[in-house]
Amino acid sequence: MSGDKKQFIYVLRLIPALLNDSNWTKREEDIVDRHFSRLQKLLNEGKLILAGKTAGIDEKTFGIVILEADSYEEALELMRIDPAVAEGIMTAELYPYHVALMRR
Template sequence: MDLQPFIYVLRLVPTYHHEENWTEEARNIVGTHFRYLQDYQKQGVLIMAGRTSPVDETTFGIVVFQAATEEAAREIMRNDPAVVGGVMTAELFPFHVALLGS
């Protein structure tokens, strides 16, 4: 089965737009989120992930990855610890690579 590229866009919930609102629990959730993405990188599913700076109301992250179906992609997104833990919201999009650098 061919894998298709997808992207999900992550946004911090408004509480975390300000550094002083970050709790130890939220930081731990983001650490677990990072390890979750690393696992997909090791499996060859993750193409790239990152976020914009600084951390404020304009901040967003992206996860570019491959999945067999849109439902499989949605499950990866829904199970992201940052989403499950309520630190971030996510929105999924099918993604078509037009150009790719080395």
């Protein structure tokens, strides 16, 4: 992890309507594709530490994004412009975070 950067985690949850597979349309699939592309961009920029989600889709499903950023405000903006959040298919909560151990 780099110098003075701070770490943050945001937890993503699908909106309730999307817990039912039959409610997914091309629009939601396209948003998820843009969400994934955005995460890849953050990884390439050195801002993303890790991202992933729990298996399945039900009321307990969630995803996480762990970032390095200069400030809480920067991390908050990165979360807010995530296409899944900005386009309303996922809710997100941001927390200061600290990676204590990580496999190399």
